[in-house]
Amino acid sequence: MSIKVVSSKLAAEIDKELMGPHIGFTLQQLMELAGFSVAQAITREFPINKADQSLRKKNVFVIAGPGNNGGDGLVAARHLKLFGYNPIVYYPKRSEKQPFYKQLVNQLDFFKVPLLSQEDNDNWMDYLKEEDTVCIVDAIFGFSFKPPMRPPFQDIVDKLVELEDKIPIVSVDIPTGWDVDQGPITERFISPSLLVSLTVPKPCSTFINKKKTSHYIGGRFISREFANKFGFEPFNYESTDQVLKI
Ligand SMILES: NC(=O)C1=CN([C@@H]2O[C@H](COP(=O)(O)OP(=O)(O)OC[C@H]3O[C@@H](n4cnc5c(N)ncnc54)[C@H](O)[C@@H]3O)[C@@H](O)[C@H]2O)[C@@H](O)CC1
Numbered sequence: 001m002s003i004k005v006v007s008s009k010l011a012a013e014i015d016k017e018l019m020g021p022h023i024g025f026t027l028q029q030l031m032e033l034a035g036f037s038v039a040q041a042i043t044r045e046f047p048i049n050k051a052d053q054s055l056r057k058k059n060v061f062v063i064a065g066p067g068n069n070g071g072d073g074l075v076a077a078r079h080l081k082l083f084g085y086n087p088i089v090y091y092p093k094r095s096e097k098q099p100f101y102k103q104l105v106n107q108l109d110f111f112k113v114p115l116l117s118q119e120d121n122d123n124w125m126d127y128l129k130e131e132d133t134v135c136i137v138d139a140i141f142g143f144s145f146k147p148p149m150r151p152p153f154q155d156i157v158d159k160l161v162e163l164e165d166k167i168p169i170v171s172v173d174i175p176t177g178w179d180v181d182q183g184p185i186t187e188r189f190i191s192p193s194l195l196v197s198l199t200v201p202k203p204c205s206t207f208i209n210k211k212k213t214s215h216y217i218g219g220r221f222i223s224r225e226f227a228n229k230f231g232f233e234p235f236n237y238e239s240t241d242q243v244l245k246i
């Protein structure tokens with residue numbers, strides 16, 4: 001299947017229109033569906049087996065960045081908890097811009113999801129043991145990332161590059177550090193085991209290592225007419241699914 005991709009510029013325009021006065025989605029609505037779809041993609045790739053419940057004892061280590069990509073990660077963590085997984089969230093730089101990020105954090109507290117923050121910048125790796133971890137969710141940066149990466153994120157990404165052969169990485173929308181349009185442009189870069197593109201894949205998704213990376217589309221919130229207006233066909237999600245493997 002040939003997959004349509006949209007540039008970073010067009011992705012931002014799509015977002016703007018979805019949340020504009022005519023359609024009127026709120027960011028919280030879209031983020032909830034985006035994070036829900038990420039959690040569902042994880043259930044597909046790392047299913048909890050009825051006979052072997054060992055995954056329930058392991059952690060899903062979610063790293064949330066300061067923007068909306070990070071917000072998707074906070075939402076995904078909550079749904080993962082409800083799906084029977086054991087998320088731990090590392091949220092090193094909390095956004096003050098949108099009050100609802102604080103609400104997302106309160107909801108994680110409510111669900112007793114452990115939360116690491118800036119104070120854990122030196123010891124977050126202590127919570128990330130190969131034998132105890134199902135996967136790492138890379139919700140650090142999405143389509144608004146502009147290099148070069150500022151602290152503490154470059155150090156975090158360097159550690160992920162070292163770990164990726166031991167613990168699978170699940171990247172939300174964009175593998176963090178990749179250029180949205182040109183893909184991996186740095187010497188060392190994350191190569192995720194699973195990429196969940198939101199709404200429509202961005203051009204960087206064509207640079208994934210197809211032998212290693214499963215690619216899902218999620219964020220099921222647009223109509224055929226809307227997709228066509230932006231020059232792509234909607235994805236054929238099945239039934240009530242929030243993700244589609246592409
Ligand atoms: N329509 C969609 O597809 C939706 C997308 N959402 C998510 O929103 C993401 C885009 O969110 P945003 O526009 O908030 O952007 P990002 O989350 O990609 O990043 C923006 C944040 O990163 C910081 N930042 C950028 N470059 C940096 C650098 N070099 N070093 C350190 N910090 C840096 C900015 O200061 C800002 O806080 C998408 O990728 C997707 O994950 C969803 O939340 C909602 C719906």
Ligand SMILES: [K+]
Nearest residue numbers: 138141172174
């Ligand atoms: K990401």
